[in-house]
Amino acid sequence: MLVSAKDMLKKAHKEGYAVAQININNLEWTQLVLKVAEELKSPVILGVSEGAAKYMGGFRLVMAMVRELHNSLKITVPVAVHLDHGTYEGALNALEAGFTSIMYDGSSLPFEENLKKTKEIVKLCHAKGVSVEAEVGSIGGEEDGVIGAGELADLEESRRMSKTGIDMFAAGIGNIHGPYPANWKGLNFERLREIQEVTGGIPLVLHGGTGIPVEMIQKSISLGVSKINVNTELQQAFAAATRKYIEDGKDLQPKGYDPRKLLKPGVEAAANVVRDKFRQYGSVNKA
Numbered sequence: 001m002l003v004s005a006k007d008m009l010k011k012a013h014k015e016g017y018a019v020a021q022i023n024i025n026n027l028e029w030t031q032l033v034l035k036v037a038e039e040l041k042s043p044v045i046l047g048v049s050e051g052a053a054k055y056m057g058g059f060r061l062v063m064a065m066v067r068e069l070h071n072s073l074k075i076t077v078p079v080a081v082h083l084d085h086g087t088y089e090g091a092l093n094a095l096e097a098g099f100t101s102i103m104y105d106g107s108s109l110p111f112e113e114n115l116k117k118t119k120e121i122v123k124l125c126h127a128k129g130v131s132v133e134a135e136v137g138s139i140g141g142e143e144d145g146v147i148g149a150g151e152l153a154d155l156e157e158s159r160r161m162s163k164t165g166i167d168m169f170a171a172g173i174g175n176i177h178g179p180y181p182a183n184w185k186g187l188n189f190e191r192l193r194e195i196q197e198v199t200g201g202i203p204l205v206l207h208g209g210t211g212i213p214v215e216m217i218q219k220s221i222s223l224g225v226s227k228i229n230v231n232t233e234l235q236q237a238f239a240a241a242t243r244k245y246i247e248d249g250k251d252l253q254p255k256g257y258d259p260r261k262l263l264k265p266g267v268e269a270a271a272n273v274v275r276d277k278f279r280q281y282g283s284v285n286k287a
Helices: 006-015 027-039 050-056 059-072 088-097 111-126 155-162 189-198 214-222 232-247 264-281
Strands: 019-023 044-049 079-086 101-104 131-136 141-143 146-148 168-171 204-206 225-230
Touching: 006 019, 006 225, 019 027, 019 079, 019 264, 027 044, 027 059, 027 264, 044 050, 044 059, 050 059, 050 079, 059 079, 059 088, 079 088, 079 131, 088 101, 088 111, 101 111, 111 131, 111 155, 131 155, 155 168, 155 189, 168 189, 189 204, 189 214, 214 225, 214 264, 225 232, 225 264, 232 264
Parallel strands: 019 044, 019 225, 044 079, 079 101, 101 131, 131 168, 168 204, 204 225
Antiparallel strands: 141 146
């Protein structure tokens, strides 16, 4: 079922598990995520950055691909198609294209402007039954050219943002996009606890799920995180398996260069990462 992320996250928040947002980059990525979600009876959120959407041919093509795969694979679990770190214009375009969930990321703007534009996006999205995610305190690392230092979200800004009607809230708690450096200090659980308190129990979102120790992930879920974003780890697993296939000379075997064979090891490796995440986050059999 292609649905808004609102109800799946409310259920996750109430029952103490998290739903994975797995970012998709192409046909193979979309297929493997849908297949694993159905296999493990887990709800899932397909994350699409503006850069990935452009690479795949635009928001409309992404939605057409997801719908056709969803139908042909006979998917029965809840699936949301979510714009990840969207600009204001990108949010409007994704909404028009049929996305079922939108993240408007105004965290790099002055707070009052972020707040104003988030309110506008909420009004437009909720009129179509589409869920909304907002962000305060930029997430560290780089995402589609937006670089954040990983600062901690301001509590008063978090409180005010939660009153806009958003369905989920991303707040910086020391997390970053991409691999974590050796000197990373870890997640700030005290700030996470405070954010959940001032936002009145809204489902929280943890960006940069790759490389965070399992015990930290599970503690964050216990403190209100209901959505965890994963992208880099799948890419790393895919690249490593593809490299091994080529280094082993399998692409030189008869028809070994066929893209269907060449990409298969990477797809299987990425699928195993998704299985691990669903199990770690507790979403198996929660569809």
